[in-house]
Structure formats: C-alpha cells, structure tokens
Amino acid sequence: MTETLDIIIIGAGPIGLACGIAAQNAGLSHVILEKGCLVNSLYNYPLNMTFFSTADRLEIGNLPFPSIHAKPNRSEALEYYRRVADAKKLNINLFEEVTNITSLGEQYGVQTTKGTYRGHHVIIAVGFYDIPNLLNIPGEELPKVRHYYFDPHYYYRQKVLVVGANNSSADVALETWRKGAEVTMVIREAELGRVKYWTKPDLENRIAEGSIKAYFNSKLTAIRETEVDILTPEGAITLENDYVMAMTGYQPNFDFLRKIGVHLSPDFKRYPFYNPETMETNLKGVFLAGVICGGMDTHVWFIENSRVHADQIVNTILARRAALV
Structure with a gap:
C-alpha cells in the first residue's frame, strides 16, 4: 500500500484491539494485522473455558461486557470482542x-x-x-499427542494421560473424566500448581478417591502407539494409553522478535527489552503490548493488567509529536 500509516498493529487479540481503539481515539491512522481470525487465541481456547476474571476486567474501549455468568466464558468473550470491533469500526485485516x-x-x-x-x-x-512448549521425549511426534484441547467428548472411553499441573491440565483431566475417559495425570512437582480456586478442590477430591490417578514428582519419558513410560519416585512404569494431552504451556515467537532486532534477555525467561513507561523496545518506534512482554514468564501479563499498554503507547506517540511542533 502507498499510504503511510501512523501505527501498524500486529495481532487482533483483545490488547491489539485496545491499541486500535486508542489510536482511533487519538486521531491516528492504523491497521491491525492478524494471521488468524479475530481474537485468534481466544478462539482456540477449550470449548468450555471460563475466565478467571470478571467481565468488567476484560472490557476494552469503555464498552460494557455483559455476561450472564459471574465469570464469562469463551463464547461470551468471542461475542463481546466481535461487537467491539464492529462498534469501533476498527481497520482489521484478518x-x-x-x-x-x-x-x-x-x-x-x-x-x-x-x-x-x-x-x-x-x-x-x-x-x-x-508455539507449544515441547516435552522433547521419544514419541512426541505421534498423532496421539495433543498440545491443544477443545472438546472432551472426543475422548470418551479412551485412556488419556494428562501432562501438567496447572489450569489447563486440571480442566482437561476433569472434563475428559466426566465424559467417560480413563484419566491419569503426570505431574513433575509434589502438588498441583496454578489451578482456579473452584476447580482445585474438585480435582483433589477426584485424585483422593482414585477416580483420577495422579503420579506426583514424576515425568513422562517415552510415548509409543499404545503405551507410555513414566518415571515415578518408586521407579519406571509402563501404562496402556490412547492419547497424551501435553498441557505444558506455550511461548511467544522469539524467532520473530530476534529477526526484527528486538533484544531478549540471555536467560531462560527471554524477556524482550522494553521501557515499562512507554512500552518501546530497543527499536525506536516499535512497541510491545500484552502478554508478549513477559517472555517465557507467561503468568505475568493478562488482558486485565495489560489493557493500559494501549494508552501508554499512544500517549508516548502523541507526546513526541507535540514536542516536534
């Protein structure tokens, strides 16, 4: 295109939309570029996913988020952000x-x-x-291994192994078990991790009564077509298995950040460099917004606490323009 825009926004998630709204309110031309559908990550969440936060904390653009539940679910969020995009007439290329x-x-x-x-x-x-965090074990490339989960019905009467200890793992274990799966969990730590407060007691009770088998302080070591190997504190065991649900988390596209020249910390966390007051990276005029700011530390930034990034960035741009006048 020949037009030079004030702001090009990459990503049409809630924070990308918030950036578009802030640009529009400031009279700045913009385009939002998205490789998938609108709020693509939310679309790929599990069918029955419920947010931890209340609806008001997920709002953007001063548009109310109506929800019939105390905490909105995936379908309500998709409806809300579609309506926001239409109401604000944002310039989005999907x-x-x-x-x-x-x-x-x-x-x-x-x-x-x-x-x-x-x-x-x-x-x-x-x-x-x-980009899922891989297990890096033999057999992970098999079709039976899933890093994403959508609907529990698919796993009816199947032997399902769930890897992980946090929210996603807990949801997968409980939902597939309730739909008739035989569920086993493999957890590296001695106890469950970050699990929603209304889910954790349910899972703990299912484990305590033996409905869901959990191996703590253990790790999955190999996957084969009909079985898996697990290293437990009591030694190695082999279990019959139909599906492995590797709920091991995800990571930003670090290769893309490196390619364009954004500096990353040298440690495992790979925090991208940015000024927390302006959200500007080491590249002048290139800003970060939302969860990508946390690098591998994906439990720091959420919709609720990164909505403010949009105004921080646009206010920085406006202040620089005013200084040139």
Whole structure:
C-alpha cells in the first residue's frame, strides 16, 4: 500500500484491539494485522473455558461486557470482542500473517503474506498460544499427542494421560473424566500448581478417591502407539494409553522478535527489552503490548493488567509529536 500509516498493529487479540481503539481515539491512522481470525487465541481456547476474571476486567474501549455468568466464558468473550470491533469500526485485516519488519529510516516497512505496509510506528501485540512448549521425549511426534484441547467428548472411553499441573491440565483431566475417559495425570512437582480456586478442590477430591490417578514428582519419558513410560519416585512404569494431552504451556515467537532486532534477555525467561513507561523496545518506534512482554514468564501479563499498554503507547506517540511542533 502507498499510504503511510501512523501505527501498524500486529495481532487482533483483545490488547491489539485496545491499541486500535486508542489510536482511533487519538486521531491516528492504523491497521491491525492478524494471521488468524479475530481474537485468534481466544478462539482456540477449550470449548468450555471460563475466565478467571470478571467481565468488567476484560472490557476494552469503555464498552460494557455483559455476561450472564459471574465469570464469562469463551463464547461470551468471542461475542463481546466481535461487537467491539464492529462498534469501533476498527481497520482489521484478518488471515494475514506478518513475516518481517524492516527499518525505512524514520519509518518501518511491514511485510505480510498478502502485501507490504508502511508506518511511522509498530505495535507488536501478539500472544503465545501458537508455539507449544515441547516435552522433547521419544514419541512426541505421534498423532496421539495433543498440545491443544477443545472438546472432551472426543475422548470418551479412551485412556488419556494428562501432562501438567496447572489450569489447563486440571480442566482437561476433569472434563475428559466426566465424559467417560480413563484419566491419569503426570505431574513433575509434589502438588498441583496454578489451578482456579473452584476447580482445585474438585480435582483433589477426584485424585483422593482414585477416580483420577495422579503420579506426583514424576515425568513422562517415552510415548509409543499404545503405551507410555513414566518415571515415578518408586521407579519406571509402563501404562496402556490412547492419547497424551501435553498441557505444558506455550511461548511467544522469539524467532520473530530476534529477526526484527528486538533484544531478549540471555536467560531462560527471554524477556524482550522494553521501557515499562512507554512500552518501546530497543527499536525506536516499535512497541510491545500484552502478554508478549513477559517472555517465557507467561503468568505475568493478562488482558486485565495489560489493557493500559494501549494508552501508554499512544500517549508516548502523541507526546513526541507535540514536542516536534
């Protein structure tokens, strides 16, 4: 495109939408580029997922989020953010993946699978749901291994092994068990991890009564077509198995950040560099917003506490413009 935009936003999740709204309110031209559907990560959440937060903490653009539940679910969130995008008439291009960002002096060129854009500023507001953390064990490439979970009905009368100790693992274990699966959990730690307060007692009771078998202080070591190997404190065991649900978490696209020149911390967390007051990276005019700011520490930033990034960034841009006048 020949037009030079004020802001190019990468990612049409809730925070990307919030950035678009902030740009629009400030009279700044923008486009939001999304490689999938609107709020793509939320769309890929489990069918029956319920948010930890109340609806008011998920609101953006001063638009109320009506919910018939104390805590909204996935379908309500999809409906809400669709209505926000329509009500605000945001400029969004869906199913258009950004492949590179290059410096053009005082501007940036953004290349996508469908074209090229030019902008004065870029906001990277992508999530971390597209790249799973791998187990790195033999057999992980088998089709029976799933890093994503949608509907429990599929696993009726199947032997399901759930790897992990946090919210996703707890939901998968309970939902598949209630739909008739034979469920076993493998947990590296001595106890359950971050689990919603209304879910944790339910799972603990199912484990205590033996309905769900849990191996603590254990790890999955190998996967085969009809069985798995687990290393427990009492020694190695082999179990019959139909599906492995590896709920081991996800990570941002660090390769993309490195490719465009954003600095990452050298440790395992790989925190991307940014100024917490302006959200600007080491690249002048390139900003981060939302969960990507946490690197591998994916339990720091959420919709609730990163909505403010949109105003921080736009206020920074406006202040710099005013200083030039």
